[in-house]
Every structure is written in structure tokens, then in C-alpha cells.
Amino acid sequence: MIRIQSWKQCAVVLSLGIFLSAGGAWALTPTNVTQVARVTGAGLSGESLPNPNQTHVNYEVMGTDLGILWDKGGGEVFALFGDTFGHGWCGNGGCGGGWRSNVLAKSSDRNLADGLAFSTMIQDASRHAKEILPSKKLDFDEITVIPTAGVTVGSRHYIHYMSVNHWGDAGRWSTNYAGIAYSDDNGQNWVKHASARWPNNATFSNPFQMAAFVKNGGFVYMYATPNGRFGNVFLARVPEGALLNINDYRYWDGNGWSASQAAAVPVVIGVAGELSVVYHPTFGRFLMTYLNEHRQAVVMRDAATPTGPWSGEKILASGARFPGLYNAFIHPWSLTGPDLYFVTSQWTPYNTFLMRATLTADTFGDNLLSEPGFETQAATPTMAPWWVIGQGGVDRGLGQARTGSNEGFVRYNSGWNALKQSVVVQPYTDYTLRGWVRTSANNTEGYFGARGANNGPVVGETPFGSMTNYSQLSVTFNSGPNTIIEVYSGIWARNGDTWMQLDDVSLTRGANLVAQGGFEQQPGSAATSPWYVEGNGGVDRGLGFARSGANNGYVRNNVKSWNALKQEVAVTPNTNYVLSAWVRTSNTFNEGYFGARVLRGGPILNELKLTQPVAGYTQVTAQFNSGTQHSVEIFAGFWANAGDTWLQADDFVLTRN
Known part of the structure; x- marks a missing residue:
């Protein structure tokens, strides 16, 4: 893993009582992240964390990762782990002897403040955790089978898994297919269903290879990414009773639900790996966590509805504090108040840990942009999710920000120079983009607006000239046929050394929730989605x-x-x-x-x-x-x-x- 730099967290801390009195559905941000306890493996020399499970001696689980959690009913949760090693483990990453592709634990522990204690692990021999989903263990064929999600409907338990063809460079791997397995005997034995599968394609880019499950309103929603950690997030759903019926899945096409997987469009811009998604009933928000390799941190988004619009990313935990961090699987029993518990993995020492964050109100509200004030940008030049065209970066702690410590900037003596960010939008929907800008006195041609992805057609912009003090710019636009847009603020340097500074940028959706309310974008005489x-x-x-x-x-x-x-x-x-x-x-x-x-x-x-x-x-x-x-x-x-x-x-x- 690439070593991870640090960021500052910016949030407004509100009490739970204020949330509830305001009517819920507030945008959220995580704060006060702490490591609570070790979940798997042996404690390291000098480590003071509680270790209630002692899996290295009790289940021959010395090194493992993931820790996918879901409520299995009967007063227990399942905790599902990936590649697992026992005697002969190399002690540094996923390698060595006693290899099992996956193992499964049960827990009835509701007092998470002192750790996550297991009731037991599924075993095939005394004190030996069982591999529940077998794999061929042949490279460039099926090197392993890794679980990515779990859900229980009635008395049947389901696991979404990926059949891994080959591990490549860090964060990159190829899969043969994704599938669903089920158990009818409380997790002791599992069956890989023969047709509940999403085959990968020749370029290993099928978007439904890794998943997170959420039950809601009689459906199971399946959020998914391609194999690896660098894809966008897509969405499908299926009636609860039809999880194994591949033809009953419907895919979010930006406006509605399509029977065609090919119609699926992103609900969230990646890069995203190891998803976890839950609904938090106290706050009336869906929470999504994943690893963003470009930001070198686990991030969180939130939304009022399953389809979004999803907020921008907020830093949940950075690798600067927790080196090699690469997931955050939310505990379903921590969704009754502001304390959010989740299981994380660290590549070294290749084991899992329980962590806690406090959810507070987000300063920027329902803002669809990530990093709106540049406050958790680690260093210049500017980092994801913003990027620079021409010359620019982030002013960090130079006293030039409108609010906080940082702001973005571009500066050069010629050409087009701009800060940009991509975001998912619903087609033919109204949005308002706002931001605060100031410039050098010689600026004569600046533009603030939005356009289609990959430098596509402009859907709305406002020009600006010299602004020696921060001034708010605002653009209301319709997204047109786009499902992804680029927001930007930039200048043409026509008069020598010219600069622009940008801070506190927001993108919000318009008030009308009906898509294509005037039918103007319907392509034919037959009604089509939505x-x-x-x-x-x-x-x-x-x-x-x-x-x-x-x-x-x-x-x-x-x-x-x-x-x-x-x-x-x-x-x-x-x-x-x-x-x-x-x-x-x-x-x-x-x-x-x-x-x-x-x-x-x-x-x-x-x-x-x-x-x-x-x-x-x-x-x-x-x-x-x-x-x-x-x-x-x-x-x-x-x-x-x-x-x-x-x-x-x-x-x-x-x-x-």
C-alpha cells in the first residue's frame, strides 16, 4: 500500500438532541475517530488495545482482513472475513500457511465500547475456523473467493462474493464473476448459486463485481463497483424474496429502474473499494463508506434516499493515523445514536480492528461536492477529488482562505487554468452551483460553471473579471442528458501573471423531485424511464x-x-x-x-x-x-x-x- 498522508477534519459538532429536534435527515460528517479494540489476530508488542477474541489461539486465525457485518437475526450478527492465514502466516500482509479464502464469526455483543466479542466462529475442527466458500487457489484461474457483502432475509442468509482471477498491482485485481451464495443452516454450510451471478467481461470492467447490501422497503439494494478499488459506484435492487433470481434485478439508469444491466449509470463517483452501506434511522440518512486510494483514506458519504443524491466525500479515517487502512464495515447495531462503530483492516499487520466515530451535522449541508473548502487536502499540488487544468494547487494555512485554513488556486502567465471536480447528477434536473472567488487585478476572463464529463458541452456558467475581494458566484443549470458533470472555476491568463482563488464551493439539487416532469426528454411515443x-x-x-x-x-x-x-x-x-x-x-x-x-x-x-x-x-x-x-x-x-x-x-x- 502507498503510505498515507494526513488531513484536517472540518465539522460543526451538534448534539443528538439538536438533530432530532430539527426533524432528522441532516447531512452528516464523522468526527473523533478512535481505534477501540482488536478484532482478530494476536496483539503486537506494546499494544494496549483490548483483544477479546484471541483468534490466533482460539480459531487459528492469525492474519485476516475485511470484517463484513450484518444482522443475521436471533440476536446475533455475522462477521465475515477474507483471505485468512494460520500457522505459517508470514506476519506481514496476506501470505503464508494455513490459508483459507474466507471465514465467518458470530457475535451477540451489544456493548461495543470495549470491543467486538465473538460468540464463536464457524469451524471444521476444534479451534479451527472453516473456509465457508471454497476456491481453486490457482492463479489466473481462480486464486481465491472473497466475500464482499452479506444480508439475511427471513431464515436464509446470503453472501455476495467475487471469484478472483488474479491479484495485480496494489488496489488492482481481476475477477471471473461475482455471485451469491446462501445458507439455510445458520451459516454452517453455504451453496454458491449457479445462476445468481454477474460474469465479468473481457476488459474486467463489469460494474457489479463487489457489493454492499441494504434492505429497505421490501427490496435489497445492491451497491456495486468493478473489481479493484478505482471504479465508480453503481446500484441495483431486487425484491427481498428474489435475491437468487438474476432476472428480477433492476438497475438504476439515472432516472429509474431498468431490467438492462447495460443501462446502469453511477450513483457515486469513485475511486471506491470495499463498500459498506447502511441506513441510519436516527438521522434518516443512508451512510456509505469505502476506501479512496487517491485520497489515501477511508471516506463516508450520506444521502436521504437510496438513489441519492449522495453527498460529497468526508474523511472517516486516514492512513496517516492508521497505516495501510483499506475498509470500514459498519456495525448494524451502532445505528441508534451519534456513535458509529465499524470494522477496519490494516495491511500491516494484516488484521482487523473495531473503530468508533461520532456523527455530527455537516457544515456544508446537502452539498454534492467533495472537499468543498479544500480543508482536508493534504498538500499541494491539489489532490483528488479536485484536479487542475494548467497550473494551480492548494494554499495551505497561508491566511488567504475565505473560511478555514485552505483554499484552491490557479496561477499562470498564459492559457486556461482551472480547478475541476466530477459529480453524479440526475439527467434533465435543475442544480445550483455556488462558490466564492477572488482574483488578481489583471484578470479579465474567468468562468465558473458546469459542463459534461470529459470536457463536454457547457450546461451553465457565469463569466467573471477582476474580483479583489472574495465574491460569491452562482449558476443555476439543467443537467441535460448528463449523468456525470464537471464543475469548474478557471481563468484565461491573457495579461501575464494572473491568479484566481476558490473556496466554499457547493452544488445542490433543485426543489422538484419529479424527473422529466414535462415529458420533453421522452424519446418516443411509448413512455420510458422514469x-x-x-x-x-x-x-x-x-x-x-x-x-x-x-x-x-x-x-x-x-x-x-x-x-x-x-x-x-x-x-x-x-x-x-x-x-x-x-x-x-x-x-x-x-x-x-x-x-x-x-x-x-x-x-x-x-x-x-x-x-x-x-x-x-x-x-x-x-x-x-x-x-x-x-x-x-x-x-x-x-x-x-x-x-x-x-x-x-x-x-x-x-x-x-
Whole structure:
């Protein structure tokens, strides 16, 4: 592993009581990270950490990694480990004798303040932890089988694993496929399901090779990355009872859920390795942790809904303090307050440790950008997630920041010089970018804005000239067809030595949560993601029927039946919303409904009943509370009771009330 440098953590510390009184769903940041106890292996000379498990003598687990945790039911959690070594372990990294590709422990310990104690480990002989998922142990064939996630549904336990073809350079490896194994005997024996698999491709770039599982709303959400630690994060989901049915998985396409894996787009920009994702009910936030090799730290993101938008990265633990750190698997029983417990691995001494962080309110709120104030940048030149075009870096502790100690800068005597960062966005959605900028007096041509990935088309920007004092710039833009954009602030150096400083940058999503609310981006007459139709209907494209723009949605039928336009929308639990749209109908219309309900035909949250024809476009409104849901289904439809009947709808808006 590359040695890791240190960063400063910036946060506003609020008490749990303030979080709860404010209504939850606050953006979070981790603080006060400490190492609590050793989980596996023998304590080193001079080490004072508690070591409740003594796995080196009790289970012949002398070196191991990972430590994936999930609630297995029955008052226990599973703790699942990767490549494991016993007698003959080399003592430095993953190598030596007594090799098992994976081992599994159980724990009923709820007092994590003094460590994570096992009840037992699954064994194949006395005091010998069992390899639960076998591997061929043949390089460039199947060198090992590594677990990446676990979940329990009912009495059946599931493990997501990867079949590793070859270990390459640090942080890089290739896989044959990812798969799911299951156990029906409390973890003693496991079966690798023959068809619940995601084969890798010839370039070893399939995005569903490593995973994290989260149960929510009757689904299991599967966050995934390609093999290695340098990919983006993708998302799929499946009904809880269908985890082994590969054809029942649906993949997030940026707007909705597609049956095609090829349609999947990132929900988070990597580089990401060894994911862990949980839902924290106290704060109403999903938490995601992973190793970012470029930042040389384990980072955390958070979001109000499974699909995001996910916050920027916040440093959870750096390798400067914990050399060789490379994961953070969250304990599911530490989600009742601000103290977050998680298991980490360190390459040297190739063992696992329990750690604790305190979750506090994030200074920058629901900001989609990582490192917005450059405060945890380790050194110049600028580091990930920002990068420089031309000449620039980070001013560290020079007294020139707007807030905090650091700010980003570019400076040169010619050409284009800019600070940039990539971020995931939802297509055709409004965003606002803000940042504070100041420049040298001779600056005449600066630009602050957003564009498509890889220097793609500009979607919004504002020019600026000389600004001798920090001034806030703001750009509101629509993301267009992009799922990833680059935000930037830069200058053309036209007049000799020219500079720009940038600080406190934010990107926030617009208020309307409905995707393609005006149907303008629908590619054909059949409704496509994120819209879907129940009954008969589609999109009127350029027919002159729209309230605004060129297109509108419609449903129409001449037989007695239910017909509706529908969309799944991510929401925050226990939050009030206002849904509105503009509708008009045929004169045969006499029973229509407009509102929101729980997914998959669940209870109606609220609806407006329409009993009279609407000759001209009229705005309809329904208010509802999301209850415990993270996603709801909005709808506009009717019962065709009197012959040929139609409804046209346009300009849907859903906002928090």
C-alpha cells in the first residue's frame, strides 16, 4: 500500500438532541475517530488495545482482513472475513500457511465500547475456523473467493462474493464473476448459486463485481463497483424474496429502474473499494463508506434516499493515523445514536480492528461536492477529488482562505487554468452551483460553471473579471442528458501573471423531485424511464397537446379498466410533500385519481379524486406525508367507465412542503 498522508477534519459538532429536534435527515460528517479494540489476530508488542477474541489461539486465525457485518437475526450478527492465514502466516500482509479464502464469526455483543466479542466462529475442527466458500487457489484461474457483502432475509442468509482471477498491482485485481451464495443452516454450510451471478467481461470492467447490501422497503439494494478499488459506484435492487433470481434485478439508469444491466449509470463517483452501506434511522440518512486510494483514506458519504443524491466525500479515517487502512464495515447495531462503530483492516499487520466515530451535522449541508473548502487536502499540488487544468494547487494555512485554513488556486502567465471536480447528477434536473472567488487585478476572463464529463458541452456558467475581494458566484443549470458533470472555476491568463482563488464551493439539487416532469426528454411515443404506464397510454410528442413545451403524457382506453401515468420518486421518510400537475380530459371522463402511494400497489398516501371532465389544462394538487417510505409512486389516472376516455398530463412537480 502507498503510505498515507494526513488531513484536517472540518465539522460543526451538534448534539443528538439538536438533530432530532430539527426533524432528522441532516447531512452528516464523522468526527473523533478512535481505534477501540482488536478484532482478530494476536496483539503486537506494546499494544494496549483490548483483544477479546484471541483468534490466533482460539480459531487459528492469525492474519485476516475485511470484517463484513450484518444482522443475521436471533440476536446475533455475522462477521465475515477474507483471505485468512494460520500457522505459517508470514506476519506481514496476506501470505503464508494455513490459508483459507474466507471465514465467518458470530457475535451477540451489544456493548461495543470495549470491543467486538465473538460468540464463536464457524469451524471444521476444534479451534479451527472453516473456509465457508471454497476456491481453486490457482492463479489466473481462480486464486481465491472473497466475500464482499452479506444480508439475511427471513431464515436464509446470503453472501455476495467475487471469484478472483488474479491479484495485480496494489488496489488492482481481476475477477471471473461475482455471485451469491446462501445458507439455510445458520451459516454452517453455504451453496454458491449457479445462476445468481454477474460474469465479468473481457476488459474486467463489469460494474457489479463487489457489493454492499441494504434492505429497505421490501427490496435489497445492491451497491456495486468493478473489481479493484478505482471504479465508480453503481446500484441495483431486487425484491427481498428474489435475491437468487438474476432476472428480477433492476438497475438504476439515472432516472429509474431498468431490467438492462447495460443501462446502469453511477450513483457515486469513485475511486471506491470495499463498500459498506447502511441506513441510519436516527438521522434518516443512508451512510456509505469505502476506501479512496487517491485520497489515501477511508471516506463516508450520506444521502436521504437510496438513489441519492449522495453527498460529497468526508474523511472517516486516514492512513496517516492508521497505516495501510483499506475498509470500514459498519456495525448494524451502532445505528441508534451519534456513535458509529465499524470494522477496519490494516495491511500491516494484516488484521482487523473495531473503530468508533461520532456523527455530527455537516457544515456544508446537502452539498454534492467533495472537499468543498479544500480543508482536508493534504498538500499541494491539489489532490483528488479536485484536479487542475494548467497550473494551480492548494494554499495551505497561508491566511488567504475565505473560511478555514485552505483554499484552491490557479496561477499562470498564459492559457486556461482551472480547478475541476466530477459529480453524479440526475439527467434533465435543475442544480445550483455556488462558490466564492477572488482574483488578481489583471484578470479579465474567468468562468465558473458546469459542463459534461470529459470536457463536454457547457450546461451553465457565469463569466467573471477582476474580483479583489472574495465574491460569491452562482449558476443555476439543467443537467441535460448528463449523468456525470464537471464543475469548474478557471481563468484565461491573457495579461501575464494572473491568479484566481476558490473556496466554499457547493452544488445542490433543485426543489422538484419529479424527473422529466414535462415529458420533453421522452424519446418516443411509448413512455420510458422514469415514466411508466399502467393500462394504455404513452407520450404525445409534438402533437400540439402539451401545456408547455412540445410533449405531454397521456392515458386512453375504451374498455372498462384502470389507466395511469406513474413514476417512482425518492423521498425522505416522515416528510410532508406537495404534488402538482396540469391535466385535461375527454368529456367522457368521470372517475380520475391524482396522488401518491406506497410502491408495488401499497397503501394510498393521499389522492385527489376527479369526478368531472376537465376541458382545459387545470392544475391539480395533492399533499401527503411520506411516512416510513424512501420511495413513493406518484400517479395520474382514471377508470374508463363510459367508452373512449382519455387524460393528458403535463408539468409534474413534487416538492417538500
